Amino acid sequence: MSEAPDSGSGGPFDALCGGFKKPVPRNSSIPLIAQAYAAALYRENFFQRYTLGEVFVETEYRWVGTGNPLLDLALKHIVAEMRNYYAKTQENRALARQGTPAVKLKEGRYIRPDVLGLALDIPRRTLFCELLEISTIDQAKETITGDLVPKLAILRGPVKTLLEEALLRMNQQGSFPQTFDASGAPWIIPPSLIIVPLFPEAGTATASTRFRWLCFGPTYQYRPMPFAGIVSEPPDSPARGLLLYSYHEAGINEVAVPQEVFVKMRKWLADKQRAAIRLELLPLNSYTQYWQQNPDDLKRLVGYLAVGVAAVAVVALAVWLAPVIAGSAAALLSEIAVAASAEAMIAQGTAVAAALSTFLPQIMRTAQMAIGAAASLGGLQPVGGAY
Known part of the structure; x- marks a missing residue:
């Protein structure tokens, strides 16, 4: 038996996760499990805050309509504009450094948020969009700079411009939302829900030689821990919309x-x-x-x-x-x-x-x-x- 769990990253919230941190196994479904779990909990929170809305997950390879024409209009612009404007190849990077206009660069692939919340707030005449990105603690900084920041820039830039122009034309015919507001999702996973067991193959629980789990405790290294359901986080926090997890594995012989x-x-x-x-x-x-x-x-x-x-x-x-x-x-x-x-x-x-x-x-x-x-x-x- 080990005398103490391996704390892994040594972060201040390791005790919440129980130690025994390991690298995420390559080519496993663990990132998708983390995404599905976080998305499901976020969906519940989102629908508590908005009556008219929908939540979309990246693994839904084809985003479909909501049935609400205004939300579908917003989704149409989001899907069309959410892409890298040039392919991140070595050739393209070299051309970009030379000052080549973007129109002459090879267009990049479409990208999707891990989770996207889209809602209509009628009293405020606003379409709200929330972005949620799920990643490992080891990739936290890269996720902020490579996912949250550029994706929010697209939502707040071309999507907002094109969508609000379309809403302005519609407002000439009646009362419609006037603005589009995009932000990182304000929801932060509560401490009671941070540990996610990974179950052994059905029927082998008593014969299992290892226990595996995910832990979303690392989130609190970048975002405040909710206290009594209350979150105190500045709206402009660069990590807003970020959920982080770690992977843990312990053997029966160890514990x-x-x-x-x-x-x-x-x-x-x-x-x-x-x-x-x-x-x-x-x-x-x-x-x-x-x-x-x-x-x-x-x-x-x-x-x-x-x-x-x-x-x-x-x-x-x-x-x-x-x-x-x-x-x-x-x-x-x-x-x-x-x-x-x-x-x-x-x-x-x-x-x-x-x-x-x-x-x-x-x-x-x-x-x-x-x-x-x-x-x-x-x-x-x-x-x-x-x-």
Whole structure:
């Protein structure tokens, strides 16, 4: 067993993520899982703020209309203008340095935001557009300068100009929005939702030799951590609209996961489910009662938590509880976690986003409460806000 988790980047918010940071595996579906998870949560927040709107994800390879003629007009201009104005080839770069006019450079490819929110605010007569970019902490600066800044420049430049000209012509015939406002998305992922377990292949939970998870805690190195649902961030912050994650992986031999304890906890929760108790509303004292009635299990888990792997405990328990809480959706969560190709993820885009946003918060909340009850009984302090 390692004496302490590998903190990886050494950033101030590593404790939130539980250590064991590793490079994102090449050619894996992990970036798409991170994008789908963040997009699904952002979509919920967006619709709480806007009644008339839609959220588009990059993996939706063909953006379609919303059914609202004004939003569709905005989308038409965004899709047409969101591109590199010249190809970033060595030849083109050399020509650009020589002062060659842009019209004589080879045109670049179309680009898409990771996530785009588009809404109509009738009282303010404004079309609002929000940009969300998801990246790893190791690519944070490059994402700001290479994605957020140039994409917002396009939205605030040619898109705004052309769209507001079209709106002006329409306003001669009636009351229409007058302005287009683009910004980085103001939403910041809350601490309770930053850890995302990657589930093992369906049916192999108890035989799994490694635990894997994503953590969006690195976001707080560039953006403020929400406090009681309140975010204090300047509108002109260069990182506004940025979400950052890290990849983590720990083996059973490294952390001595008490598998038998988690298996028993899963059976106990399954029994509660059969008794028609809603898991997400199970009170904290019920978990306390479980640990009091199973002191040997409590002793094992407290010893496990004492070495500073609370986040791993939450991830591991979430893996074991997924079949009970998510039911058949647990199989989908397993499929996307082991998917090797982008095509496999994109093909299931809508189902993936729904499963991630619907079941992961519930699974994690249950695991966090169970671990938190054990830590409280064992006299341990919560580690890094993990529970």
